[in-house]
Amino acid sequence: MRGLIIGRFQPFHKGHAEMVQSARKYEIILVIGSAHQSYTFENPFTAGERYEMILGAMGEMGIERFHIIPVADINRYCIYAKHVAEVVPSFDVVLSNNPVIREIFEKEGYKVEDVPFYRREEYQGRIIRERIAKGEKWEHLVPKSVAEYIKKIDGERRIKNLFPKRAADF
Numbered sequence: 001m002r003g004l005i006i007g008r009f010q011p012f013h014k015g016h017a018e019m020v021q022s023a024r025k026y027e028i029i030l031v032i033g034s035a036h037q038s039y040t041f042e043n044p045f046t047a048g049e050r051y052e053m054i055l056g057a058m059g060e061m062g063i064e065r066f067h068i069i070p071v072a073d074i075n076r077y078c079i080y081a082k083h084v085a086e087v088v089p090s091f092d093v094v095l096s097n098n099p100v101i102r103e104i105f106e107k108e109g110y111k112v113e114d115v116p117f118y119r120r121e122e123y124q125g126r127i128i129r130e131r132i133a134k135g136e137k138w139e140h141l142v143p144k145s146v147a148e149y150i151k152k153i154d155g156e157r158r159i160k161n162l163f164p165k166r167a168a169d170f
Contacts, residue, residue, distance in 0.1 A: 001025075001026050001027070001092040001093065002026055002027045002028070002029055002056075002089065002090065002091040002092050002097045003023045003026030003027070003028055003029070003091065003092065003093050003094075003113075004029045004031060004084070004088065004091040004093070004095065005020070005023065005028060005029070005030050005031065005096070005097075005115075006031040006033050006071075006080075006084070006093050006094075006096060006101060007030070007031070007032070007033060008032070008033050008034050008043060008050075008095055009030075009032060009050045009053065009054060009125075009144070010043055010045055010050070010125040010129070010141055011040070011045060011048065011050070011053055011125060011128060011129075011146055011149070011150060011155075012053040012054050012057050012142065012143070012146050013016030013123050013124075013125065013128055013141050013142045013143075014123050014128070014142060014143065015059055015072075015123030015124070016123075017061060017143055018116070018123075019095070019115045019116075020057075020058070020061065020066075021061065022115055022116055023095050023115065024063065026042075026065075026095075027065040027066065027067075028063065028065065028066040028067070029066070029067045029069060029088050029089060030054055030066060030067065030068045030069070030093055031069055031071050031084060031088060032050050032054070032068065032069065032070040032071065033053065033067045033071060033123045034072075034073050035047035035070035035071055035072050035073075036072040036073065037073070038146065039158070039162065040162060041129060041133075041162040041163055041164055042126075044063050044155065044159050044162055045133075045155065046168075047070035047154060048070075048153075050070075050094065051068050051070065051118065052149055053145075053146045053149050053150075054068050055068065055141040056143070056146060056148075056149055057145055057146055057165060059145065059147075060143050060144060060145045061143070062070075063122060065086070067089055069087065069088045070088075071083070071084055071087055071088070077100065080104055080106070081104045081105045081107070081108040081110065082108060085108075091110075092111065093110070093111045093112070093113050094110050094111070094112045094113070094116065095112075095113050095114075096112060096113075097114055097115060105159060108158055123141060126140050127141075128142065129159050129163075130163075132150075132156050132159045132160070133135050133159050133160050133162075133163035134163075
């Protein structure tokens with residue numbers, strides 16, 4: 001059976017890793033959402049960079065049955081489930097806690113299962129990006145391979161440059 005997980009993975013963090021671990025019984029399809037977006041603070045990494053992060057993390061976790069598929073946004077929720085189904089291998093279940101994802105996939109007849117949140121207050125892409133931008137410790141929030149990759153591509157500098165500056169900072 002195949003399970004579908006959709007995320008932006010900006011960056012892939014330990015919360016994502018826990019979600020994948022909880023889905024090990026499935027052959028996992030990881031959809032890189034917003035694949036066409038990059039070089040913004042909300043989406044600093046390209047689809048290819050996120051692919052590399054996920055690939056490294058899956059190896060680090062010993063996950064062997066998976067696919068990584070970048071999918072561009074279409075900004076039309078009413079047909080998004082069909083759009084995803086057209087561009088990924090077939091799947092049996094969607095694994096998500098996102099209420100919008102649940103609604104649009106269930107509407108199309110897909111089974112949706114909740115996945116456990118893991119330390120959600122700490123493991124969020126926005127929080128990790130802010131920590132990087134402010135020069136705070138962040139490496140412990142992502143798999144080791146992801147931290148190494150972000151440093152290899154000078155992702156810390158990119159995030160610092162993209163961090164929205166407030167008027168009080170000038």
